[in-house]
Amino acid sequence: MKFIFVAPIFQMEITNVLNKGKHIGHGMYISNSQTKIQHMIHSERVLLENGLSLMKDLQKVKTYFRCEGKYEGNPDEAEYGFNKVYNMLRQGQYFLDTLWKIKDHGSYVREGFLFFYEGEIERVTTDSTYYYRGSLSHINSLSNGSRETVRFDHIELEHGIKLFVEQLPQDLSDYGSYDATDWHFYSSVPETRANYFLTLARSHTVIPMKLLYYCSLLESIYSIDSSEINHKIAERVAITIGNSTDDKKQIYNDIKKAYDIRSRVIHGSLIKPNVKDSLIPLTESLDIVIRRVFKSNIFKVLNYKSSEEFNNYFLERLLSITKD
Structure with missing residues (x-):
């Protein structure tokens, strides 16, 4: 069974088009290509599970996180699905935190979805799919308190990815969940x-x-x-x-x-x-x-x-x- 995770990034633009996206570690990509988004929009099942609001966010903000792959286990296990979607949201959040170390910005990831399916995503219409959705409450602002879109060029993005990969743990199983922590x-x-x-x-x-x-x-x-x-x-x-x-x-x-x-x-x-x-x-x-x-x-x-x-x-x- 295939899976795809997508989460829109707010208040961020990338100056050049990333058709294949930029890999930031553990199968996660940052992208602003609309090709993949269009495929999902044409999927009746994705729209049904996801609603129009999140898909419109993806079209509007243009920049997003994406992770795709295959899963051999049982995606119907709710504990696995919810932890997985929050795990990926946290990975995206920590990457944006790392980008702040390159320059000031207020970009943030608010919600994302994880979709398990068979076949081609734009043709999925059966009930043999599994869907999980999660959201974070953390919304960033610039140092002056404003919430404005900040543009990153290719070099800044590459520097941020390099810094993030250097501190990324090999095991992401405890990288984040929906439970609050105080450790x-x-x-x-x-x-x-x-x-x-x-x-x-x-x-x-x-x-x-x-x-x-x-x-x-x-x-x-x-x-x-x-x-x-x-x-x-x-x-x-x-x-x-x-x-x-x-x-x-x-x-x-x-x-x-x-x-x-x-x-x-x-x-x-x-x-x-x-x-x-x-x-x-x-x-x-x-x-x-x-x-x-x-x-x-x-x-x-x-x-x-x-x-x-x-x-x-x-x-x-x-x-x-x-x-x-």
């Missing part, structure tokens, strides 16, 4: 916690909330205690990714400003209206800083260090700084 809170790996807070920040259109989660993200990487936290984080980020004195000062000052907003949000305090217009540029700046952090080697350097080694690492970096 990242208990992970000793800083990057795991950082990715979780990045997901929360990117899902918010409310700028102060973005800044709150950006600060939590930086804390998950650069701190293991709670004393003088805002000063330590600003200083440590600046000395590890700053390229010049001016660059380090800008990073330091931006993070300190972000922490002031974070404190007001957490404690329910008033954010003065006269600073509102400065928050979007601040958030855009923090977004760039955090992307630079992810591109640095900080996770490899800090992983599995003891508390003393952790603090000494930053102290040595601070004391070894020389003027430009």
Whole structure:
């Protein structure tokens, strides 16, 4: 029996046509070719199971994830079908998260379907088919809080795929399901916690909330205690990714400003209206800083260090700084 999984990608365009799609790992492709979509639209069974709404989304957004293959087991097992469709949705979601590390975007995958069938899909009309559908609630926005379509060219897409494949596990059986998880809170790996807070920040259109989660993200990487936290984080980020004195000062000052907003949000305090217009540029700046952090080697350097080694690492970096 054959299967096909398809999920539209919102707020994303690819500058060149990908007729065969681009493989992103484990049989999953990203594509904007309408040929396969037209075949499914002409399938009476697919339209019956799927409804017109999702098919119209596929035609409208143009970019989508696709996975095809053969399955030798029993697709009528509901547990397998539902876990499989969510597994693929999560794989697509994590790929889009990886693309953020190339550049800011608000692209997201919301729902997808998994269809098992015999023969040619456009001619399937019998009841010997199996259909599963799943949806995610996570919707991204740009760093400025807007939800606009972002275009990716061939080179950016290739860089994103390379980065994604490098971190893709060999076994995807536990890669995602419809059950909510909280394991990242208990992970000793800083990057795991950082990715979780990045997901929360990117899902918010409310700028102060973005800044709150950006600060939590930086804390998950650069701190293991709670004393003088805002000063330590600003200083440590600046000395590890700053390229010049001016660059380090800008990073330091931006993070300190972000922490002031974070404190007001957490404690329910008033954010003065006269600073509102400065928050979007601040958030855009923090977004760039955090992307630079992810591109640095900080996770490899800090992983599995003891508390003393952790603090000494930053102290040595601070004391070894020389003027430009």
